[in-house]
Structures are given as structure tokens and as C-alpha cells.
Amino acid sequence: MISKLKHYTLLGISILPFLGHAQEQTKNPQNWYNLDYAEDGVRGISTEKAYDLLKDKKSSLVVVGVLDGGVDYNHEDLKDVMWVNPKEIPDNGKDDDHNGYIDDIHGWNFLGNSTGENVQYDNLEVTRQIRRLEPKYMSVLPSTSLTEAERREFVTYQRMVSDYTTKLDEANFGNLNYGTLKEETDKIVTKLDKDPKDITVSDITAMKPESDREKMAVRMLKRGLDGTNFADFYRDLEEGVKYFNAQTMYHLNKEYDSRSIVGDNYDDASERHYGNPDIKGPDAEHGTHVAGIIGAKRENGLGVNGIANNVRLMGVRLVPDGDERDKDVANGIRYAVDNGAKVINMSFGKGYAYNKQVVDEAIKYAQEKDVLLVHAAGNDSENNDVTQNYPMKYLTDSLGAITGEVDNWITVGATSSGLNDELLASFSNYGYKSVDVFAPGVKINSTMPESNYKEQDGTSMASPVVAGLAALIRSYYPELTAKEVKDIIMKSVTKIDEKVKIKSGGTTKKVYLDEISVSGGIINARAAIEEAERYIGIKK
Incomplete structure (x- = not known):
């Protein structure tokens, strides 16, 4: 679970509420994150400009795994772009494709049991x-x-x-x-x-x-x-x-433990076939919002336009209201990879790990299968180079020492539409080594359950912006590898010659984006397509 909180004062004492951020007061078009700064005056990612470059090119279908808290697959703006398992017969109670998951039509839910009961809440x-x-x-x-x-x-x-x-x-x-x-x-x-x-x-x-x-x-x-x-x-x-x-x-209730609902042997990390096919679950707000950012059906006259125009969204439910469990994260990655996902979005994170090794093995498995993983940096206004945020791109041994870094991973921080020192989202984590790029993550309008729409904030929203761009690139340039897609996104960022505000050591200071991220910029879809064309030219 990724939280985001802001300080308010009540009865003269500072507390941490759920209420919004000062940056939310800026009025922008609801699709601002797809717009272009030079033409529209907001620091979007130039999605529509990218499509101008692609109008004469054909695309191929790309499956994106949405590892989250649930997706409303019947949403008016999502139902036509949901992944459908071609080898599974709906609701017949059989594992038709013999993948170990019965009736997994649109994905899988690792937070439930075979009788249809689901976990809603869990501990941190x-x-x-x-x-x-x-x-x-x-x-x-x-x-x-x-x-x-x-x-x-x-x-x-x-x-x-x-x-x-x-x-x-x-x-x-x-x-x-x-x-x-x-x-x-x-x-x-x-x-x-x-x-x-x-x-x-x-x-x-x-x-x-x-x-x-x-x-x-x-x-x-x-x-x-x-x-x-x-x-x-x-x-x-x-x-x-x-x-x-x-x-x-x-x-935070040590007496509460909902894992018995799932009914698995939680300490057996090799166990993979548990759960049920209910990818919506009891609370699908977060995952539905994330899914819409990636691929809500474009130009259908409804709601919002997702970033990628030829995708199928695979729902993998593994994030409760609380912190996700490492076993479920590992199994979610493997399920998405084995069922054809080429991009996986992970808008979740936590400060401690129980079994990092099993997640590392799944990440390496995704790397071997040429799948790109996109992960939210977190919403605690912290430096990820210092404060751990799991899962991560760094592989470690049993003692926690770093043994390597995967090349199929992008960690995403969030920006707003603000200019100058208001550009960085006030809640966004950052890190010179650990955060790769930034993307819009404030006042992002997207899909919500029951065919509703809502603006939300968070690196949880910035991550699917990047995942959507990755899917767009892989759709029009299927010959590119996951590593090459990452390199293209990193190399084509928009560099900002303005300092932004960050919180560091209890104080606020101003820095450039290249001091708090690997790429030093905000993703740019149009520039990424131009960079992809150069890559293809070199490969030929």
C-alpha cells in the first residue's frame, strides 16, 4: 500500500490527515497529463503529439499486467480493453488451459479463496x-x-x-x-x-x-x-x-490477521495456485483508476483516453487495504508474465520486506522473459536512496547486501502541472540512484468503479503513465526489448532547467531533477517515439 498524507493543524497540534495537497488547487484540463507544454502550457507528456508521429504506422496488441487492489472489468471505458484468456471457458469451474487457475478470464485474485471469499483489509x-x-x-x-x-x-x-x-x-x-x-x-x-x-x-x-x-x-x-x-x-x-x-x-492491529481467509500455507513461498478469479474484489477504486490511465479506450466518446491505444489490461489482485505480501507479489508477477504480459505496472510499495528473495526471483524471471516492470516510488516525500521502498530494482542476498540490479525495471516519481519549484509533487519520493524518471501524478482524472471517474494524486498515478507509454512503444515497435524500451524512455525525458522543492532531513531545499533521479527529467511520449525510430534505424 502506498499512502499519501499532508500535515494540517487541528486544535493547535499537527496531525496527518488524508486530505489533499496544495497543488490540487491548480485548474487544468482533465487530460492535462497527455498534453504538451509548448502548445498547451502544462507539463504533460505530449501523448497526442506522439500519435501524430504514429498515424501512418500499424500497431500490435500488448498485454499490460495491472498488479493492484482490483479492477472493475465492466467499467464502460475499460470493458473493451480488458484481457480475455483465450483458452479459458468462463464460469465452468474448470482449469481449461491447465495453467493452475480456474476460470481466470480477465486475470487472477491472490487475495481470496476458492469459495469466493476475499480479503479486504490486512496489516502493514x-x-x-x-x-x-x-x-x-x-x-x-x-x-x-x-x-x-x-x-x-x-x-x-x-x-x-x-x-x-x-x-x-x-x-x-x-x-x-x-x-x-x-x-x-x-x-x-x-x-x-x-x-x-x-x-x-x-x-x-x-x-x-x-x-x-x-x-x-x-x-x-x-x-x-x-x-x-x-x-x-x-x-x-x-x-x-x-x-x-x-x-x-x-x-496496525497486531491481533488482526486476515490471511486465514486465503487458506494457503503462507510460509510456503513456492505455493502458487491459490486465490480465485474475482479480479474486482471488495474495493477496486485504486486499481481501476490505474488501469484507466494505462489504457482506457481512446476516442470512444466516454470518460478518459488512456495512454496506450492497443492494449489489453490484465487484472491481478494482490494489494489489500494494508500492505501487500511478498508471496503474492512474486506470484502476481509470474502469473502476468506466464499469461503474456509484456509490461507490468506496480503501484504499491512498503518499507519492510518479509521474503525479498522470492520477489527477486520473480523479478529475474520477468527479466528473462523480456517483461518490463514499472513501479511507483512512494508518497512519503523521502529519499529512496536512504529509505527502503519494496519491491525494488536492486537484488540482495539474505543479509540485505546488494548483489545486482535488473535492467527491466523503472521506478517512477510524480510531478504536478506546476512550474518552477512547484513542479515536483509535494508527496513524491525521489532518489538520485533509485528513482529513474518522473511523470505526472497530481490531479490525474481516470476511471473509477461503476463507470465513474475521479481525479486522484500519487506516484500510484505516475507509474501507470509510464507503463502506458511503455505499452505504446512496445505496441508500435514490438522488436524492441524491455531493456531497450526502458533506455528509450530514460533518454527521451524532458529536462527541466528549474529547481524543485524537496523535503530532506526535516527541512525543505531546492534541487534540480537530475540531482534526485537517474534520468533527470519527465517522460515525453513524442520524444520517446522519435528515440524509438532512431533505435530501429540502428538495429536495421
Whole structure:
């Protein structure tokens, strides 16, 4: 799971809510990320300009694996571009193609069981690791005899406990205060006797609070309504309450463990055939949004235009509301590769790994099969060169030492439509060595379940922008390898001669993109097509 949070102040104390970012206030066309800076004045990736170059070329179908929390395959803008397993007969309860997965028509769900029951919530990885290690290390004293391996594990455990305690304190505080604000806001809505969508700033300003709690709520509402409307603020408030409830009840609750629903032997990382074919699951918002960015059907008069115009989207559900599990990630990669995906998008990540080796083996398997993996950098405003974000392009041994780097991997940070120091998305992770490119990730309009549409922010949105471009390149230039497609995307970025703001060591400083990424720029579809043409010319 990739979280994104922003600091607000409630009752004079800084907390971490779910509400949006200052960069969201900029008004842009809903498809701004496909536009061209020179022509349209926003730093999109020039998708439409790329298609101008491709108008006389033919394309071939490319399958993209959407490894996520679920995809609404019946969405009006996605149903025509969903991958369909050609060797499987729908709903006959048989494994017709003998791949080990029964009725996998549009993909597979590794978060369910054969009776159709699905996991919705899970812990953060840090919670699972503490639950595993606590019985062994909770009572360790300075005099306790430990082996060298145990000593290293104990030090890691101590770091986890510190991180967990901080997260739990923040979650409890946020849960209390957001719950209080929601309760008081509901009272205000009742008092105003209006539908939330009709409430204005003037309505709030005209109120005369009758208690200290109501006075606090009015003050927060005035601040929160700066640049937005009440209905949007109220929706964000509801999402904030939901977020903190999930944190305290599931993500950070050591007593909660949903894995029994799946029914697999979780410690057996070689086990691959479990789950069910329900790729939508109980909460498909995130994955559906990601899928639309990659390949929502273009020029059909509905909703949005995806970046790639000749794709089939394969849903692989493995991300719960909580942190994904390494076994599921590895199996998801292998499933997508074995069933024909040439590009895989992974808009998820976490700060700890349980079995990195099994994920590394799957990544290497994808490399051997010439499949490009695209991964979100994370939304914690941190330096990935220093702070770990799993999975990653670096291969490690059992002690965590780096043993190599795969060449079929792109890590993506997020930019906004802002100029100068507002260009970098305020939440985006970065890294001179670990983050490869940047792509639009703020106010990205895309598909949502039940044929809806919505703008969302995150490196989760920037990653499928890159995956969509990779699919576009592989569609029109199928002779290019995954490594060559990565090189083309990296070499064709738009370099920005402006400093951006980043958070570093508790302070804010300004840097150039080439100081916080490998390529030093934002992807550019038109330039990538021109670069691909040069590659083809060289290969011939």
C-alpha cells in the first residue's frame, strides 16, 4: 500500500490527515497529463503529439499486467480493453488451459479463496513483522546471548518497534481528532439543514458557534474550504475518518490477521495456485483508476483516453487495504508474465520486506522473459536512496547486501502541472540512484468503479503513465526489448532547467531533477517515439 498524507493543524497540534495537497488547487484540463507544454502550457507528456508521429504506422496488441487492489472489468471505458484468456471457458469451474487457475478470464485474485471469499483489509508489513518477532525479542536484555544473525534481527526488530509506535500514535491521534471533527461537522450540516453540496463558505462564516467544539469545527471548516467546496471537503473528511479507522482497526492491529481467509500455507513461498478469479474484489477504486490511465479506450466518446491505444489490461489482485505480501507479489508477477504480459505496472510499495528473495526471483524471471516492470516510488516525500521502498530494482542476498540490479525495471516519481519549484509533487519520493524518471501524478482524472471517474494524486498515478507509454512503444515497435524500451524512455525525458522543492532531513531545499533521479527529467511520449525510430534505424 502506498499512502499519501499532508500535515494540517487541528486544535493547535499537527496531525496527518488524508486530505489533499496544495497543488490540487491548480485548474487544468482533465487530460492535462497527455498534453504538451509548448502548445498547451502544462507539463504533460505530449501523448497526442506522439500519435501524430504514429498515424501512418500499424500497431500490435500488448498485454499490460495491472498488479493492484482490483479492477472493475465492466467499467464502460475499460470493458473493451480488458484481457480475455483465450483458452479459458468462463464460469465452468474448470482449469481449461491447465495453467493452475480456474476460470481466470480477465486475470487472477491472490487475495481470496476458492469459495469466493476475499480479503479486504490486512496489516502493514511492520505490524506483521512485529507480531512474528515479538515473542522472540520482547524480553531480550543486554545480557541475553544472541548469535550474530539474531543480533542483526534484533536491531531490525527494535527499529520496527520504534516505527510502529510512531505510526500507532499518529493513527490514534488522527482517529480521535478526525472523528471529533466529523461528528461536529455532521451537527453543523444538520443545523444548516442543507445538502452538503449546497453549503457555501458564507454559510459557515455566518454561523455563531454555541460551544468550544463547534467553534473549533467552524475554524477548521473555514480553513479546509479555502479553494474548494464543502461537498469536496466533506468527502475528504469522510475518507480521512475511514483511513484512520482502517489504520487502528486493521493496519496496525497486531491481533488482526486476515490471511486465514486465503487458506494457503503462507510460509510456503513456492505455493502458487491459490486465490480465485474475482479480479474486482471488495474495493477496486485504486486499481481501476490505474488501469484507466494505462489504457482506457481512446476516442470512444466516454470518460478518459488512456495512454496506450492497443492494449489489453490484465487484472491481478494482490494489494489489500494494508500492505501487500511478498508471496503474492512474486506470484502476481509470474502469473502476468506466464499469461503474456509484456509490461507490468506496480503501484504499491512498503518499507519492510518479509521474503525479498522470492520477489527477486520473480523479478529475474520477468527479466528473462523480456517483461518490463514499472513501479511507483512512494508518497512519503523521502529519499529512496536512504529509505527502503519494496519491491525494488536492486537484488540482495539474505543479509540485505546488494548483489545486482535488473535492467527491466523503472521506478517512477510524480510531478504536478506546476512550474518552477512547484513542479515536483509535494508527496513524491525521489532518489538520485533509485528513482529513474518522473511523470505526472497530481490531479490525474481516470476511471473509477461503476463507470465513474475521479481525479486522484500519487506516484500510484505516475507509474501507470509510464507503463502506458511503455505499452505504446512496445505496441508500435514490438522488436524492441524491455531493456531497450526502458533506455528509450530514460533518454527521451524532458529536462527541466528549474529547481524543485524537496523535503530532506526535516527541512525543505531546492534541487534540480537530475540531482534526485537517474534520468533527470519527465517522460515525453513524442520524444520517446522519435528515440524509438532512431533505435530501429540502428538495429536495421
